[in-house]
Amino acid sequence: MLEQLSSINWSILSHAYGSAEDVPQMLRDLASPDEQLRGIARGALYTNVYHQGTVYQASAYAIPFLLELLQQETVPEREEVLILLAYLAQGNAYHRQRWHFYTEERKHDSALHAELEEGILWVEKTYEAVSAGLPLYFSLLGDPAPKLRMAALRLLGSLSREAAQIASLLVERFSAEHDQRVQASLLFTLGTLLARQEEAFPTAWHLLEKGLDKGQTDLVRLAAAMARTRGPEAPASAYDLLLERIQYPDALDDLYNEPPWAESRLVFDVIRSFYALPPSFSSLLIPRLIQVLESLNPREERGELKLNGIIAGELADLLLTLVFDTNESNPTRARMRKDLTHLQTALLFAILQSDAVWRWDVGKGHSMASQLFREEQFETIVDVRLYELQKHGLPETRQMLRAFLCLEPQDKDIVRIVSRKANIHWTPPEQKKEVLAELIALNPHCRLADLKMLVGDYSS
Known part of the structure; x- marks a missing residue:
């Protein structure tokens, strides 16, 4: 198995980090009985011959050996080899992936065009090498596993x-x-x-x-x-x-x-x-999606669904994309309330009223500031920001959105947490439990999830 690996001069082939002379050993390690060794080899191949979506000379040359491994029933985790091949078939050229970032001057650089053509050539060769295994892939549809x-x-x-x-x-x-x-x-x-x-x-x-x-x-x-x-x-x-x-x-x-x-x-x-919702369904399904968003609020109050806040944020992003025209010449311009349609206004009210949308979660944009609250006590103020709103020229905090919709501010628009230290979010790991217990005692009005977020405790 893999006897022909040494017949190729891998040192003159390239991958993401230069010479591909390390690829043969990675391919051999894929057949190893050692699970850890196989995992390291797969990780290295994803880094070298399929780097962030880009394929290289070595990618096309490695594929026949991956196909050889697939044909051997004794090779462990052959399904992982198939997945790697799937990614390689969808690989692209480095410059083609990044073309829209380049200046007009650079796009006319002859050296860049030569590199682009070279990259596209290896994309084609890589795809052809993967597609050559089509009969093998068909046969595996009958495998017992x-x-x-x-x-x-x-x-x-x-x-x-x-x-x-x-x-x-x-x-x-x-x-x-x-x-x-x-x-x-x-x-x-x-x-x-x-x-x-x-x-x-x-x-x-x-x-x-x-x-x-x-x-x-x-x-x-x-x-x-x-x-x-x-x-x-x-x-x-x-x-x-x-x-x-x-x-x-x-x-x-x-x-x-x-x-x-x-x-x-x-x-x-x-x-x-x-x-990809077609316009013919938009008028029927957007109101129903808004209802789904609103249905998350009772769950939030009951403490159900650990991912509730992230789900609500994803739904809000979807609805904003569907309801606001993202094809405008300047989609991030500040909008005026008088220019909103009835549906756009209804959506903003639904987002504003959803506690789940404004839950402070990992990955959600927020600003944080600490200030002296009373003697020997500090107050941390967290203002959750929804960048999805900002993308459409809309106020991105709950407080600002409420003002935009001409409503009076509410205490729940921001999270206020009292502590005995400033900058408590930098709590050392060994002090987290102790500090969290103190925060719980000082802030009976706060959700436990918010107090955990403040000290960087992301456990469920």
């Missing part, structure tokens, strides 16, 4: 130029597959391939429609709905399913994470699927 079948489907979804051939085979394959996770992966793959094609595939679209039937499992119906909304004239039932999953994601959350198509947690992937 569901993980391997799902990974093969993930890879097939990256081969858009072979969409017609792959789609036909998947339509035939669906009835022979009985594992719901693999069935869901198959439908995800179909949706990905069909979304990139101008050609009509009626049998494939029909299969996605069939996947929505109530006789299918919830995971399969979810996959069919997410895939179907990428195509033309998606049925209302697909959006109904997705709305339900935003509100009640927990039942499928763990199962959804098993297929390799899951980009993040179920609820966030479902929310992202609404960004």
